[in-house]
Amino acid sequence: MNAELAPGFADPVRAAQSCFRAVLDAMSHPGRVAHVAGVAAQSPLCVASAAVLLTLVDHETPLWLDPDAEPARRWIEFHCGAPIVARPEAGVFAFALSLPDLSQLSAGSHESPETSATLICQIGALDTGRHFRLTGPGLRSATTIAIEGLPPGFVTIWRRNHAMFPRGIDLILCAGDQLTALPRTVSIEEV
Amino acid sequence: MNDTVSSPDPHAARRHWMSVLARAPADAIEAGLARDGGLPSWTVIRGPEIGLAMVRGRAGGSGSPFNLGEMTVTRCTVRLESGIAGHAYIAGRDERRAELAAVADALLQDPALAGSLHESLIQPLADAQREQRLSRAEKAAATRVEFFAMRTMRS
DSSP: OTOOOOOOOHHHHHHHHHHHHHHHHHHHTTTOEEEEOOOOOOTBBBBHHHHHHHOOOOSSSSSOOOOGGGGHHHHHHHHOOOOOOOSGOOSSSEEEOOOOOGSSOOOOOOGGGSSSSSSEOSSSEEEEEEEEEEEEOOOOOOOEEEESSTTTHHHHHHHHHHHHSSOOOOEEEETEEEEEEOOTTEEEOOO | OOOGGHHHHHHHHHHHHHHHHHHHHHHHHHHHTTTTSSSSEEEEEEHHHHHHHEEEGGGGSSOOOOEEEEEEEEEEEEEHHHHEEEEEESSSSSSHHHHHHHHHHHHHSSHHHHHHHIIIIHHHHHHHHHHHHHHHHHHHHOOOOOOHHHHHHHH
């Protein structure tokens, strides 16, 4: 039963700090693609997903796991020590291998919108696929990003999330060793 | 971490060897493991990492719990080539000791090795630790002050 247990960050302090910086940069410049390293891909997790989970999730942050990500559960529990919750709305973080129903996740309240969930979503690729145009805080001018693996109705789903501001879900997209972030403040159009 | 939840019996055995290993010096563990045909190879899964654990106490053993203070703890998890994972939590900051204790914990979970390792490693360490405890208790008992005597003297 222990056979699948694999190591986490080889150098936990440095790797977690540089990954945190990558997530911070990505969040403050929506659509900017950052690279992370320091941990081996942990099927079904890619390098970026594994690194972001190790960096952000710990015993104080309940995590909701998409049922498809179940094989990674033991690794996440061991290395992050996070309580895994069964109800999506109970998670401070959510991890999924395909975009889940965003309305199920906690969007925070008007009094404390910071309590909303951050969704870490593993997708196909961040350099091919459909192109999206992003505008909003952190972007001097509109930027374009290619994302492979989001559902067809993503722009509509996102518009609903964006309209809830200051409530709403923040999204971190991971593919391979790359990540990018779509905070709730960003407006997305398909081009 | 959760892999210790099964029937109560293997539980108790593992608790015993883990507590013996947690108190044993690194050299003694290494010597005990090496006797079994050299040290096996292992992969470090986590650590060894140093942290703090809050020690809680109860006044008189039955009062309400209070935080006594923090102690330094080093923990380590390793995996052997056979896939068995071993854990160790030791007091202090000796990383090598934590790593070796984790390796020993993993080896002791292997039914093929458990018997001989118990003989060569755990039993001698447990005996040495018990002897040390007894000799310290003896020394302490020799200097014991009977508060009962003082009380009778005062009255």
